[in-house]
Amino acid sequence: MAIDFNALRKLNEGKTKIIYANPDDLKSVYMLFKDDITAGDGVKHDIIQGKAFVDWQTNRDIFEYLNRKGVCTHYISAPQERVCLVKKLDRKIDIEVVTRRVAAGSILKWGDMPEGKRFDPLVTQYHYKDDPLHDPMLDQSYVNFMVNNKGATEYSEMRKINDQVFEILEEAFANFQIQLIDFKLEYGIIDGKVTLIDEITGGSFRLWPYANEEPKLNQENVLSELNPAGRLDKDNYRMGEDLDMVQSKFAVIAEITGKFKDLP
Ligand SMILES: Nc1ncnc2c1ncn2[C@@H]1O[C@H](COP(=O)(O)OP(=O)(O)OP(=O)(O)O)[C@@H](O)[C@H]1O
Ligand SMILES: [Mg+2]
Known part of the structure; x- marks a missing residue:
């Protein structure tokens, strides 16, 4: 019913x-x-x-x-x-945790970074969730201090789960000739544990198709190996594409994730 x-x-x-x-x-x-x-x-x-x-x-x-x-x-x-x-959440953590494999989006402007630069190990960034303040980023050395000196292990727990999820999804999308570029996830406390909450959808990540069948992804910059113009994610909307096009790309993502159940 x-x-x-x-x-x-x-x-x-x-x-x-x-x-x-x-x-x-x-x-x-x-x-x-x-x-x-x-x-x-x-x-x-x-x-x-x-x-x-x-x-x-x-x-x-x-x-x-x-x-x-x-x-x-x-x-x-x-x-x-x-x-x-x-x-149900017992307590929400008002932080967005960003993981990046490839430099794209806002980091190119404020981070003075070439598009396509590959990060290994993955880069993690914490943003305080506040729309009017544009989700300001926390200083990394301050976060490290909080973890090491104040016992604020939520930060390290969130980073650990972000890394784990990134590696799982990066590998899953690779089966479909797509590179997971970056994503942002949210967390809360449920039954005393740091738990992944909220949603993971086309607005959560960047997804760029491979530019050729066997891209060389172990380089300092992987832009030439990928096809950002074929992006499947919400950047299409941010960049002003028409809404039908935005929706058709989200439908492609759903078609791909629909096949995750067949992955080992
Ligand atoms: N497991 C959960 N239990 C209770 N609330 C949840 C859970 N997961 C997500 N939420 C909450 O659902 C609400 C609605 O989500 P939505 O993404 O639409 O909010 P939003 O406008 O993006 O605001 P926010 O900036 O808080 O994400 C959010 O406040 C989010 O924290
Ligand atoms: Mg939200």
Whole structure:
């Protein structure tokens, strides 16, 4: 039977999802995906018919894959279209944790970095979540100090999970001739543990197809081996592509992540 969301208590509504109480279980909540798309910390905003559906598919397939690989996530199930059941947060951590393999996006401007520079080991950055302040980045040596001198192990836990998830997804997308460039993930505390929460969809990462069948990806700069113009992610929207095109690329992502269940 379909879930009647009008009868449920709305706990929270954000830019892309609504959270509803689950009357049958106080320890879990429903996450309903919306057709809204935003960029520039919410300044650019549109509605794309059907976006919620493809985001829900992508999110479901990625989280089911991560759970299978043993990652600690909030995801439980996808009980109906556009809806996920997840473990309810005990405490939200207001930090976005970014991992980068290849230099792209904002880091090219503020980091004075050539596009396509490859990072090995992966680069991790912590951004304090605050749209009006444009999610300012935390100073790395300060984070290290917090971990080593104040026992703030949440930071190192989040970095560890980010690295683990990046390596899992980078390898998964590589099966489809696509390079995971970077992503941002969110965390909370559930049952006393740092747990991966929220969503992983086309707005969470950059995905660039390979430029040729056997790209040489072990170089200092891998730009010539990749095809950024064929990007599948939300950069299409940020760059002003028409909404049909944006949605068709999100559908390609969902088609690919739909095949993750067949991966070993
Ligand atoms: N497991 C969970 N339990 C409870 N709330 C959750 C869980 N996972 C995600 N949320 C919350 O769902 C809310 C809606 O998500 P959405 O991404 O739409 O928000 P947003 O507008 O992007 O705001 P935010 O900047 O907080 O992400 C967020 O506040 C998010 O923290
Ligand atoms: Mg969000």
